[in-house]
Amino acid sequence: MLTQTINTQAINTQIGGKIAPAHPVTDQFGAITGHVGLVATEFSYRKDEEIYGEDEPAEYVYQVVSGAVRSYKLLSDGRRQIGAFHLPGDVFGLESGATHRLAAEAIIDTSVRLVKRTSLEKAAGTDVVVARKLWAMTAGELRHAEDHMLLLGRKTAMERVATFLLEMDRRLAVAGMMALPMCRRDIGDYLGLTLETVSRALSQLHAQGILGFSGARQIVLRNRQRLHNLDA
Amino acid sequence: MLTQTINTQAINTQIGGKIAPAHPVTDQFGAITGHVGLVATEFSYRKDEEIYGEDEPAEYVYQVVSGAVRSYKLLSDGRRQIGAFHLPGDVFGLESGATHRLAAEAIIDTSVRLVKRTSLEKAAGTDVVVARKLWAMTAGELRHAEDHMLLLGRKTAMERVATFLLEMDRRLAVAGMMALPMCRRDIGDYLGLTLETVSRALSQLHAQGILGFSGARQIVLRNRQRLHNLDA
DNA sequence: CGTATATTTGAAGGCAATCAATCGACGTGG
């Protein structure tokens, strides 16, 4: 399963250069592992590979090094709701309880760092700074979920797509351009829409000159203000 | 503003008899205040009174003693998404950051107990048990939000109403009957539907004999199994 | 008991889903 075990300090050194270079302050994983000297491990998943299943015991906490991950729930007939996308630098799979409440899959080839949940629990039991950090990370996920409930319950299709584009622009734009790792179906399952509706909304935004394509997943926002206006 | 200040121990004694009699184990507020001897205060709100606004500084953490509370977000044009209902025994308004992410209003006349957020923060800084409890409470809210995203993004109107009824049945049924504190509009704004759609779904369930009414807000579930089947 | 509010029910319309076909991008092998 696990390919290698390396010293945390070495990993933290890597972070500055490789992970989330745009947001060095928000490397929450490193903040924890660096603080208590936990041993982190690296591991890789291929496109569409499951990382963990819904209701599975939460053995590890993960941080995306490269690639992208989707967290989702399924209904019995296959309907899927993606609760979050995890991009380089993001921590996912953190649970206060014993099991994962959503399943996680690699969207593309992805490498992660991971630490045992029990190690974090133990560290939190002796170090209030770690405990505070774990709480803050869960609270951050809750904030995102609350915003997303508003989107899913009350926004129109165009508003949802506008919100999505602004979120992705904020999280993964490099030089004004974003390379989406996920397909239209993933976007639809994140926004509570069908892939066709997502495609139509993007086409409409393209026709209005609000965004440009260089391939279906390479998008450049040409007018963030108008996108904000479409976002209710 | 605040009507009285009373000893925590006395409050905890009250809890057993008055608050959440059906779930004495899950009194998380008492677990904290009892542990570190925080001073709790009681306060009352009238029907439809605001308890705090969205993005307001989070000065207090609350527990419903009696009544009911709705937490919600608004879009600029007035569309509303209720994220959660808070019933007797529930803690709400707990934030890891400095501000409330949702607004809160009393649905009916409501009394709460509250403690200063800074007191809890301080307690969590010296007592890892308190810190762990705060994390667990936020994680519980996150779990509910994740379930609710699935409902809002992927369930049909009838499935949403069935889910709602089973949730309320679990949380506030007494002797097989539930007295809903909230109106149809609140239910609709919780489920991402209109009040008319909620009403039609309830009428249909009534016509099928799955539930009975004694007044629009007094509901008795006559067949939980069939309701579960409707819940995907 | 009367009035205001909440709920139910009906009729019509609209937005997104579904069903279906074409287009385009990418990787492979000839």
Added chain:
DNA sequence: CCACGTCGATTGATTGCCTTCAAATATACG
């Protein structure tokens, strides 16, 4: 280098579920 095949994305036509608009009925409260 290009033909081919596959998967993903776009576009079109139609359907349908839920919303909107409207009115009647029920409930709560002074």
